[in-house]
Amino acid sequence: MLSDEQQRLCDENETDYSDLKALYLNCTLKPSPKQSHTRGLIDVSAAIMRENDVDVEILRPADYDIPQGVYPDMTEHGFETDDWPEIQQKVMDADILVLGSPIWLGERSSTCSKVIERLYASSGDLNDDGQYAYYDRVGGCIVTGNEDGVKQVSTSVLYALQHIGYLIPPQADAGWIGEAGPGPSYLDEGSGGPENDFTQRNTTFLTWNLMHMGRMLKDQGGIPAYGNQRSEWEAGCRFDHPNPEHR
Amino acid sequence: MLSDEQQRLCDENETDYSDLKALYLNCTLKPSPKQSHTRGLIDVSAAIMRENDVDVEILRPADYDIPQGVYPDMTEHGFETDDWPEIQQKVMDADILVLGSPIWLGERSSTCSKVIERLYASSGDLNDDGQYAYYDRVGGCIVTGNEDGVKQVSTSVLYALQHIGYLIPPQADAGWIGEAGPGPSYLDEGSGGPENDFTQRNTTFLTWNLMHMGRMLKDQGGIPAYGNQRSEWEAGCRFDHPNPEHR
Amino acid sequence: MLSDEQQRLCDENETDYSDLKALYLNCTLKPSPKQSHTRGLIDVSAAIMRENDVDVEILRPADYDIPQGVYPDMTEHGFETDDWPEIQQKVMDADILVLGSPIWLGERSSTCSKVIERLYASSGDLNDDGQYAYYDRVGGCIVTGNEDGVKQVSTSVLYALQHIGYLIPPQADAGWIGEAGPGPSYLDEGSGGPENDFTQRNTTFLTWNLMHMGRMLKDQGGIPAYGNQRSEWEAGCRFDHPNPEHR
């Protein structure tokens, strides 16, 4: 899975990351056990984290029953079941969140959008310091596709994460696509993806930067709660507002 | 519903549109009978079409059981049920397709993305002339939100429609948003949306331009099948390719 | 320049396009005579048009002195010189406008954005029928880059064109990019771009669809002026408004 250089970096690392948790949400459209190419690249990043003793979990939202909506628990809004609250708990337990997405027609998957809408549903929640509840967490993304769109997908995913409160490290996106036109996907024989040095480098930088900033936030007690406390501003907030961040 | 000017235009029209069909897919996240603000603006456009004898249908994908995926019938790919094939039939029967979407975190809804993925699933189908099957149809979009994003959503929706084969008339998007920050949605008391002359003008232009181009394509026998026939190009097409347009 | 199939289509065509004019604005950052890879793909489209007797002109805005701004003539707004008015005249004389752009950091070039701003500056002008002045024209785009972003660039360019009044045919974008990471550009030895059947097919379809819709609009006398006349709506228009379309 890891290249010699990726493995060497793990072997020679002297920083302790064992108190960090990372959650990867692989927003492929395909339920398990179907092969997900995006999972193929997620596995590289996750392997680096695991080699560094980060507590890693990888989930496929497509395996769960997740209604669309912008409320934390859609069973309170007419749906009979909703697996999202248990995933949301994992999100809140994690220091690092990575959204993985395939590219369809140049955009992030509908599953990725649904996940972002459900994350957004809790964006009005506050922590004990009165900051938005997602503060003190670090976010990134991993994208794969056949031919075009890594940057477009990353752009929209990273914007959403910073908007709800995540810290975005430098070079927080990594991905793989082939040349214009039809061709193999990341895990397909001969795609060139697993050997693509650029993709592997970006995935490595992304992963280490997520760990570095997770470590730094944890050691420094998070982002200081001053000047950024929603509890001290009303800004038209209303508990029943359709936009979660205005609740 | 219609303003005096909108009504006058319908009353004085002398062109026959009675052989045209239009389908509006309202991609709100909320199943019926919940109020959809986007539906509020769709209703203006649909009323103009109906006054001109266009055969109009408005559907909410959120009311149907539609799995995510990029195949025409997801029951062939592991899902037990799939209502999409019946909606796809309505899409193919319509001369005009309008996607309506709310804005969440600045982007089109996940339901809208899922609908576009399912439309994309049939983008490799061909018509009798060997052109992509969506050719000779006209597309547009209608967007509402609280505060920001009509253009971002329209940009991505119109791109998807032209990419799979729809003709996009001038000014094919219309929408309403309020000022930055929390505030009422389109149908809320005092939103100003229904009275917003700019929103109403754009909705009117969108609607007439859809009818004009639908009329023109029908009268001219569609876009000439020359130089644009997929049947004469292979371009790496493979029936089992993950990207529908490469099948 | 043209493949056998592209040439055959030109040779066997029986439709007269000799009264159509097409303008390609190649928004490379590089002034002549530097090599523009985007020009390499534009040349394919332009060759097809010329073989069909369309009157074609290709310009590089980077060769001209074009100040940034949102007014038709920036010499009236503090700039000493402005070559844009002569280019704008060519735009208005053309039935077909194609914007070509390279991709930088996943987005259209700043030159392309400047061109769109200057086009936008005249978006409040009306034709004799009281429609927006760009009506009855057809638009498309051509994009090249090293590794990612054809769809993101096309999305924003096509949106802008339809917003100001252009008709967008099906599949109005074509482009080429290589695999993720560094690599040759379109015209570089061994890029694979000129031989990429997918890129060549899309360029062919784009070109013929632009000609088809240009022909159809000319033969039908343009988009009927009914329900879409700005002259009949005020919508807060004010001659000195910063947004051109509200003037």
Next chain:
Amino acid sequence: MLSDEQQRLCDENETDYSDLKALYLNCTLKPSPKQSHTRGLIDVSAAIMRENDVDVEILRPADYDIPQGVYPDMTEHGFETDDWPEIQQKVMDADILVLGSPIWLGERSSTCSKVIERLYASSGDLNDDGQYAYYDRVGGCIVTGNEDGVKQVSTSVLYALQHIGYLIPPQADAGWIGEAGPGPSYLDEGSGGPENDFTQRNTTFLTWNLMHMGRMLKDQGGIPAYGNQRSEWEAGCRFDHPNPEHR
């Protein structure tokens, strides 16, 4: 300029930020002394920084002679003059970079794109630790417009900044737009912008988060140089490559 709450936060602050430098690049299309509405909102953020003894500079790229291009000094590539190198020096001297942009047709200004292209030109430079040279700096953005697009502009600006090496704090964007359709701009009489509590809150949070993370990076000696050193990867880098990050 500052509201009571904004002033109180400055007055009661006990953290020393006096060793931090911030640079605001106001990417309005209008040269001085024309009024820039975006500058109006930048001034709020800058005032907070100045009250906290941050060394603040605000520049308008439109006042300088900056050729388009992707090289650090365009006089080496055919242009006679180039003011960018002196601005680039200010960028490298600053701990915090804020790009301000108006919205034109839903997108960032062409001046903003040109600035990003010129920043990108140095994105292959490395610091003494072999990391990309922009590392250990914090980025954000401020956007104003008449009616739509704060999120779309912020999305593309923040993506570019993180891609070249900036750290993006939570909620790193702030902006103001009015309701759909024509209307006053931020500084216009009666716009409601300066009194918009949501806009002011976001501007406040943005500013404090930029200072917090600037402080933290400075105190911690920057992002650890491990696993993210370009000097240890080649990834196809070539000094003459058209893409700066591949040089």
